[in-house]
Amino acid sequence: MTNSPQQPPAGWYPDPAGSGGERFWDGVAWSQSTRDKAAPEAPAGASPSSAPDAGFAAPQSYASPPSGHGYAQSQQQYSQQPYGEQPGYGQQPYQQYGQQPYGQQQYGMQAYPGYGAQQLPRPAGFWWRFLGYVIDGFVIMIPNWLIGMMTGVTDRASGALEQWFRDLLIWSESQTAAPPELPPAFDDAIVQLSIIQVIVWIVYRILMYAWKSATVGQLAIGARTVPASNPDEKLGWGQIILRSIASPVLYALSLVGIINGLFAAFTPRKQTIADYVARTVVLKVR
Incomplete structure (x- = not known):
């Protein structure tokens, strides 16, 4: 039985968008709140050198939770997240895979009045x-x-x-x-x-x-x-x-x-x- 990867705790982390500052991670998804890069300090309840959880590849710490291989894994888990959870920063929310965009129909299979x-x-x-x-x-x-x-x-x-x-x-x-x-x-x-x-x-x-x-x-x-x-x-x-x-x-x-x-x-x-x-x-x- 495979355990689902644990998300890092809420806190300020280096902005994955590359702004050079920090963006707030609420424990589930990236928020829109940013700030200038502060002096390095470990998030509450964890040390900078603590080992990452199974959902994030070593040797990264909570200081950069969504980057690298670990972030890719969290994106792969997106389709399994409960309703209401947000995807990673910069991704389209609630994207449904395997479905054609609205209004596109397969040629030759259009509905015809009286014939279905x-x-x-x-x-x-x-x-x-x-x-x-x-x-x-x-x-x-x-x-x-x-x-x-x-x-x-x-x-x-x-x-x-x-x-x-x-x-x-x-x-x-x-x-x-x-x-x-x-x-x-x-x-x-x-x-x-x-x-x-x-x-x-x-x-x-x-x-x-x-x-x-x-x-x-x-x-x-x-x-x-x-x-x-x-x-x-x-x-x-x-x-x-x-x-x-x-x-x-x-x-x-x-x-x-x-x-x-x-x-x-x-x-x-x-x-x-x-x-x-x-x-x-x-x-x-x-």
Whole structure:
């Protein structure tokens, strides 16, 4: 068992700050009281030649308690001193070792609203967005087909296409005239089916954004759509309706739809044109 070093008694000692005078040692720490160097005399209860305690290296006496190896040892004991004891003269009081200064945080571990102290959610990349879009396409395929069958648009498109194939077969055998063109009824049916698909997309997105802030495809890839200005908030109704309309309409315009999708590959926050219009961003939350 190791005994803690004994402190020298209170008294006047040579100033460790190097002023040439003397500074008062109160038995625990240096005080702010100084005086000119007096005639040498031993402190009360000890002689100048008395041996130092275990906390101060020999051959020093109480005349210079905090200097040399002994003073270094007393500084090493600082972290073990009870609360309220002062450190050696000139040292910073109550310094806490092993702790970062206030206000400094480790990079990448900042607190994020709604997510706690963890890594910030990142924008969903192009291929994740593409996979989610494909999944959503399969999801709305069934309601598109049902509505097309219920309205008769699918039957009209199929009948017009069959008639064109028969005309094409007859033309291939005779080749007496120009090849037949697709009938106008087929073009009309395709336009109607496209309108039905866009409406289904819009209703589907409105319902999913209002319920989960994400479509089924986005939920499958671990993403969700949030306001670009404050990702911790849910989408407002204005943003929900605007994005639900902008995205299907842009994708229905063929070349514009391709450009809209490619925006997610090259923009800094992986935003499509529809995201810029509605001021949203799709985050990868898991």
